[in-house]
């Protein structure tokens with residue numbers, strides 16, 4: 006409990022006594038490259054396969070001849086946009102970006118690089134962490150848009166190759182009863198997840214004390230705590246926004 | 249001139265510093281010596297504002313650092329240079345970027361002024377050709393030099409070094425010590441060096457403060473170090489001598 010309290014205090018320090026804005030622009034750009042571009046491959050790969058699996062499994066479970074085949078595409082579409090692309094991608098990103106943030110900050114802490122910033126009079130938490138948080142909040146939604154698109158594409162490829170649905174039926178299903186709010190919902194979730202992952206991981210890394218072992222432990226708890234926060238926030242947001 | 253008054257610090261119920269007083273003069277290399285775990289680093293961190301002491305004052309030329317407001321503290325910090333025990337170079341930046349970092353963050357100088365000043369400091373520590381290398385590519389002794397260059401790039405009035413010799417071979421140690429001592433004389437800096445290295449004590453120490461279990465047992469001129477009459481200090485010196493004898 007006290008750790009949750011200090012997490013919120015920590016959030017406060019990010020925005021207090023910042024450096025010049027121009028300093029942040031370059032840093033944010035760098036972080037966008039490493040967080041965003043660096044994660045394209047893994048997010049793409051995971052989502053293509055998730056889309057493919059969703060399509061084939063749905064087809065396998067839909068044995069009732071009265072249910073039209075295009076329903077398969079509709080299910081792939083909605084589950085990808087609403088849940089799989091945002092939540093699953095963010096779980097993957099918690100593993101990749103979260104552990105990276107925690108170990109980078111943890112290493113900087115134990116090698117006194119954080120202290121070096123502080124003695125120069127620089128607010129180390131905002132200097133080091135704010136660019137990562139902003140870059141995550143900017144890049145994760147882009148990754149998730151790509152992820153949803155690729156998941157649906159993965160479903161298309163797998164469905165047509167496996168012969169469970171024709172291309173025409175799939176496209177019809179994608180267009181059937183489409184609610185644009187699903188995308189908005191996915192993006193809202195993603196922004197919240199991005200903020201949670203980046204700040205929780207930063208909190209874990211920034212507060213390391215000890216040595217390399219503790220950095221490893223912080224990196225692990227960054228990932229586990231982020232995942233817990235993601236599923237909890239997912240549930241809350243779904244309750245709030247979809248009911 | 250730095251004055252410290254009655255600095256105490258406890259972690260939990262374990263008292264690490266028990267009321268330390270002292271003063272450090274400009275142009276002098278003052279040493280803080282003592283066995284490991286006696287609170288030397290904690291004292292240094294209290295002085296530079298990384299740890300808040302429980303009680304006490306730190307005065308930089310009369311300015312009370314701990315009770316100053318944020319802007320005053322920033323102004324005093326700009327006059328400080330710190331060489332950390334592990335050099336604390338930013339490992340995502342090149343050597344030159346490390347040295348010019350304080351200029352980037354804290355001054356409005358032009359690009360060419362910054363590069364010139366950073367190069368000048370690298371030249372001062374004998375590394376004018378290493379600017380493009382990454383910290384991971386250079387030796388421990390070179391890292392310390394880069395750390396010194398970064399610490400002096402803003403022309404500090406106060407320089408702090410935490411165990412500048414740790415992890416270095418004896419010859420490199422002596423060179424780093426000499427560099428610190430020369431820079432101190434050259435720019436009339438108030439320099440505080442933590443060490444447990446006897447070589448350093450004899451070579452560069454002008455004023456020496458001896459800490460033992462969180463207490464200051466002795467402070468004085470280095471020439472009177474062996475005549476202190478303090479048992480713990482004599483033991484500390486003898487232990488060091490013994491190690492040096494064995495190394496020979």
Ligand SMILES: Nc1ncnc2c1ncn2[C@@H]1O[C@H](COP(=O)(O)OP(=O)(O)O)[C@@H](O)[C@H]1O
Pocket residue numbers: 259264282283284285286287288289290291
């Ligand atoms: N942040 C901290 N929290 C708790 N104990 C600490 C902390 N920093 C230092 N200590 C303790 O204070 C004592 C003095 O440490 P230190 O000043 O680093 O010794 P040294 O004289 O070797 O530099 C040690 O026993 C250390 O365990």
Ligand SMILES: [Mg+2]
Pocket residue numbers: 288289290410411
């Ligand atoms: Mg120490």
